[in-house]
Amino acid sequence: MTTEKPRSDEEFQRYLMEIRELAQGPFDEMQVEIEVTNKFPQEFFDLANEHNLYRFYLPEKYGGWGMSTLQIMKVQEEFSRGPGGMRMHLHHAAGLNWRIMDDFAQPELKEWAMPRFQDKTLYVNFALTEKEAGSGADIKTNAVRDGGDWVINGEKTLISHTDCSDGTYLITLTDPEAEKSKRLTAFFVPVDTPGYEIVDMPHMMGCRGAGHAGLRFTDCRVPDAYRLGEVGEGLHVAMYSLGLSRVHIADSNLGMAQRMLEISIARAKDRVTFGKPLVSRQAIQTMIAESGKWVYMLRSMIHDTAARYDAGEDPMTQASLCKLASIDGVKVVSDNMLEILGGIGYFEECEYGPAERLYRDCRAMWLEEGPPTVQRTTASRGLIATGGDLWNS
Incomplete structure (x- = not known):
């Protein structure tokens, strides 16, 4: 070790x-x-x-x-x-x-x-999403100033890691009359704060164990010292932080796609029909090549974007494109894997690996930290602003 x-x-x-x-x-x-x-x-x-x-x-x-x-x-x-x-x-x-x-x-x-x-003495979840609002300036959970404290009320939904966290990074509404970019403020709220409540949710299709639940805040009082960034900077805190996290999402898809490609190839080599292994058939070779294309492309995109962060850049457009491409890529690779495995890939236990679980797990990536529609909007803004030149932007 x-x-x-x-x-x-x-x-x-x-x-x-x-x-x-x-x-x-x-x-x-x-x-x-x-x-x-x-x-x-x-x-x-x-x-x-x-x-x-x-x-x-x-x-x-x-x-x-x-x-x-x-x-x-x-x-x-x-x-x-x-x-x-x-x-x-x-x-x-x-x-x-x-x-x-x-x-x-x-x-x-x-x-x-x-x-x-x-x-892991400290682990903090991130709470932005709400049932009746988009993940942005229209959220309803509010924080009201009271002397040196803030009093918070509202609910969040689909929050990960609620069962193992010591606190929450909470995005709240603090000034509904301000322009959209300055309405929100971020706070750190410890889980032992009076009025902090975890609300159970049903089990998910995949990614089991990730502690998804709702959070309810009823007259939660936190000191101004727990404010993150300036008052009115909450949207910036959320969007800036999610930028790099979207590359993490893409990287998650890459790891799953790489393993699913390996499972596909192993099965294609072993499975013999009409005296010939599947791997010798052109239709199967086409699927393997298509999966390999996505894995190679995603790794190249992710590593390029990571290197830009290391160079001090803020490649928000590239990050959104990474996540967007990774959703398309893992969809193709997982579908190809299931088709190559055939019936055995539909069972919970498979000698080539947890194919059924991987197939379910990767579907969460459509939604995590911004669905494809959000990524397309973010990416298009960056592309338009640079005239399409992402290499030098």
Whole structure:
């Protein structure tokens, strides 16, 4: 097990293989029970901690390994080969969980919080979505100033990781009369705040164990010291933070697509019909080539966008295009896998891997952190503004 930050390419490659084996070994095995209980056992959190999956992305000054965005994406691709709910938990840990605090918290809160992310002493969910509003300036959950505090009321829905979080990054309405970009304000709300309530939701199709629920806030009082960013900056906090997170979503699809491609090829080599293996048939070769095209294209797009973040750019357009392409890509790859596997791919247990579960898990990516319609809108704005020149933008 890797205990120290990898310092060479060889050490980093070994760490990547360690995470792949963890995802496809112990994580896969414990997911059988999670599919029924919809809850992670403590063993999952312990193993993630032991393998530094709460540390590898965090800056070294906070006790982390300080890996680059490109390295983070490579690690995430490996754990994304495992169960979708675990992937969702770990990708959140690598992105929104700590970045919002690092980028927007006031000094005293930031000093307290940042070292606690390295071993999951602190884990924070992100609450923007509401039943009766879009994920933007029309949200209804409100915060009203009362002296040195804010009093919060409202409800959020489809919030991940509610069962294992110590707090919430909450986007609220603070000035309904302001222009749209300045109506919202963000806060950190600890789960033990009076009036903070978790509201159960039905089990999801896939990504079981990710703790999806609603949140209800009734006269929740938080100090102004827990405000994130300036008053009226909540929309910026949300959109800026979701930008890089969309690359994490695309990377999740890449990890799943890579594993599904491997499952497809293994089955095509083994399955013999009319005296010939499936892999020798042109129709099957076409599907494998099409899946491989998407995997190669997604990895290239994601790595290019990650390198731009590492260079100090803010490639919001590229991030949305990554997520948009990854949804199309994982759809093709998963459909091809099921067709190549045939009937055995429709069962919960399959000798080639958890094909049925992967097929369900990847469907959550259509919706997570902005559906395709939102990505098209965001990407089109960037393309129009640059005249279509994304390479030099």
